Amino acid sequence: MTEAVGRDPEAVSAFVEHFAAQLVEAGVPRMPARVFAALLASDTGTLTSAELAGQLRISPAAVSGAVRYLAQVHLISREREPGSRRERYRVHSDQWYEALTSREAIIKRWEAALSEGVARLGPESPAGRRLAETLDFFEFIEKDVAGMMERWRAYRDRKYG
Amino acid sequence: MTEAVGRDPEAVSAFVEHFAAQLVEAGVPRMPARVFAALLASDTGTLTSAELAGQLRISPAAVSGAVRYLAQVHLISREREPGSRRERYRVHSDQWYEALTSREAIIKRWEAALSEGVARLGPESPAGRRLAETLDFFEFIEKDVAGMMERWRAYRDRKYG
DNA sequence: CGCGTCTTTCACAAATTTGTGAAGTTACCG
DNA sequence: CGGTAACTTCACAAATTTGTGAAAGACGCG
Incomplete structure (x- = not known):
C-alpha cells in the first residue's frame, strides 16, 4: 500500500x-x-x-x-x-474546475439547439426573440468565462506562486 | 386553446x-x-x-x-x-440562466464539504492544500460570476433596450 | 513466446427513478 | 354552502441505471 x-x-x-x-x-x-x-x-x-x-x-x-x-x-x-x-x-x-464549471461542449450543444429553434420559429416571433436572446446570453458567457479563468490564474499565481 | x-x-x-x-x-x-x-x-x-x-x-x-x-x-x-x-x-x-449557470446553492455545499475536508486532513498536508486551493477557486468564481452577470445586463440593455 | 498480472467487457440482478391512473384536496362560482 | 374544475398526492408498474462476478483481452517480463 x-x-x-x-x-x-x-x-x-x-x-x-x-x-x-x-x-x-x-x-x-x-x-x-x-x-x-x-x-x-x-x-x-x-x-x-x-x-x-x-x-x-x-x-x-x-x-x-x-x-x-x-x-x-x-x-x-x-x-x-x-x-x-x-x-x-x-x-x-489545475484544470478540473474548468471542466466542472464551464462545460463548454454542453453549452455548444445548447447553442446549436437554440439556434435551430430561432430559425424554425422565426426570428421575428416573440418566442423566436426569446430564444435569440438566450442564445446571445450563452455566447456572451462563453467569452466571459475565458476571461474569468484568466483572472483566476493571475490571482492564484500571486497567492500560491 | x-x-x-x-x-x-x-x-x-x-x-x-x-x-x-x-x-x-x-x-x-x-x-x-x-x-x-x-x-x-x-x-x-x-x-x-x-x-x-x-x-x-x-x-x-x-x-x-x-x-x-x-x-x-x-x-x-x-x-x-x-x-x-x-x-x-x-x-x-431575465434570470433563468443565472439559476442554470451559477447554481449558487450547490457551490455553497461544495465549499462546505471542501472546508470540512481541509480541517479533517490538515491544512498542511498535501491533500489538505489541494482542497484548500480548490475551495479558494470556488470562492473566487462565486464573486466573479456576480460581476459577469452585471456585464451581461449592461450588454443586453445596450443591445435590446 | 507463453506466463501472470492488471484491466476491460459482458450479461445479469438489484436498486432506483419515472410517469401514470385514481383518489384526495383546494377553492372558485353560483 | 354545495358543485365542480383544477391541481396534488399516492401507490404501483415499467423502464432505466448501476454495480457485480466471470470471462476475455492486453501487455510487461522472464
Missing part, C-alpha cells in the same frame, strides 16, 4: 463520501463522483486502480467504468506507469 | 424536444426539461398546466411534478390567474 490512503483513513473516507455526495446532487454519477473525490483527497493526486478499488470497496469493474467516464469529461487523465501494466489516474489539479 | 401552441406546432415541438434533450444530457430530469423548453418556446413565456399536459402529451401528475421541481430551483414562477383555479407558469426570462 502506498501513501495513498493518507494518515487517517477515517478522515479521508469521511471527506470522500461527503464531497462525492455533493457532486452526486449536482448530477455527477455516483461512482465517478467517489473516484474523483478520492483522487482529490490523495496526497499525490494520483491513485492506481487497485488502490481505488480497495479504498472505496468497489469492484475493479466499477473503477474501470468510473474512470472511463471521468477521462471522457476531462476530469482526470490516465497514465501508464512505465514498466508495469498498472495504470495511474490523476486529477488535473 | 390559447396562442400557446404557436403558429407551427410541428416546429415548436421539434425545438422543445431537441432542446430538452440537451438539458437532459446536462443532468436535468426529463419532464422538467421538457416543460421548461416548452415555456421557453411559448410566445408569452407562460403556459397553463393543461396546455403543458396537452402539448407534451403527459399526465397532469407529470406536469405537477415537473413544475414543482422547476419552481424549487427557481427556473420558473407560478402565478394564479385571478378568478380561476388555473395556474400559470412563467419562465423568468
Whole structure:
C-alpha cells in the first residue's frame, strides 16, 4: 500500500463520501463522483486502480467504468506507469474546475439547439426573440468565462506562486 | 386553446424536444426539461398546466411534478390567474440562466464539504492544500460570476433596450 | 513466446427513478 | 354552502441505471 490512503483513513473516507455526495446532487454519477473525490483527497493526486478499488470497496469493474467516464469529461487523465501494466489516474489539479464549471461542449450543444429553434420559429416571433436572446446570453458567457479563468490564474499565481 | 401552441406546432415541438434533450444530457430530469423548453418556446413565456399536459402529451401528475421541481430551483414562477383555479407558469426570462449557470446553492455545499475536508486532513498536508486551493477557486468564481452577470445586463440593455 | 498480472467487457440482478391512473384536496362560482 | 374544475398526492408498474462476478483481452517480463 502506498501513501495513498493518507494518515487517517477515517478522515479521508469521511471527506470522500461527503464531497462525492455533493457532486452526486449536482448530477455527477455516483461512482465517478467517489473516484474523483478520492483522487482529490490523495496526497499525490494520483491513485492506481487497485488502490481505488480497495479504498472505496468497489469492484475493479466499477473503477474501470468510473474512470472511463471521468477521462471522457476531462476530469482526470490516465497514465501508464512505465514498466508495469498498472495504470495511474490523476486529477488535473489545475484544470478540473474548468471542466466542472464551464462545460463548454454542453453549452455548444445548447447553442446549436437554440439556434435551430430561432430559425424554425422565426426570428421575428416573440418566442423566436426569446430564444435569440438566450442564445446571445450563452455566447456572451462563453467569452466571459475565458476571461474569468484568466483572472483566476493571475490571482492564484500571486497567492500560491 | 390559447396562442400557446404557436403558429407551427410541428416546429415548436421539434425545438422543445431537441432542446430538452440537451438539458437532459446536462443532468436535468426529463419532464422538467421538457416543460421548461416548452415555456421557453411559448410566445408569452407562460403556459397553463393543461396546455403543458396537452402539448407534451403527459399526465397532469407529470406536469405537477415537473413544475414543482422547476419552481424549487427557481427556473420558473407560478402565478394564479385571478378568478380561476388555473395556474400559470412563467419562465423568468431575465434570470433563468443565472439559476442554470451559477447554481449558487450547490457551490455553497461544495465549499462546505471542501472546508470540512481541509480541517479533517490538515491544512498542511498535501491533500489538505489541494482542497484548500480548490475551495479558494470556488470562492473566487462565486464573486466573479456576480460581476459577469452585471456585464451581461449592461450588454443586453445596450443591445435590446 | 507463453506466463501472470492488471484491466476491460459482458450479461445479469438489484436498486432506483419515472410517469401514470385514481383518489384526495383546494377553492372558485353560483 | 354545495358543485365542480383544477391541481396534488399516492401507490404501483415499467423502464432505466448501476454495480457485480466471470470471462476475455492486453501487455510487461522472464
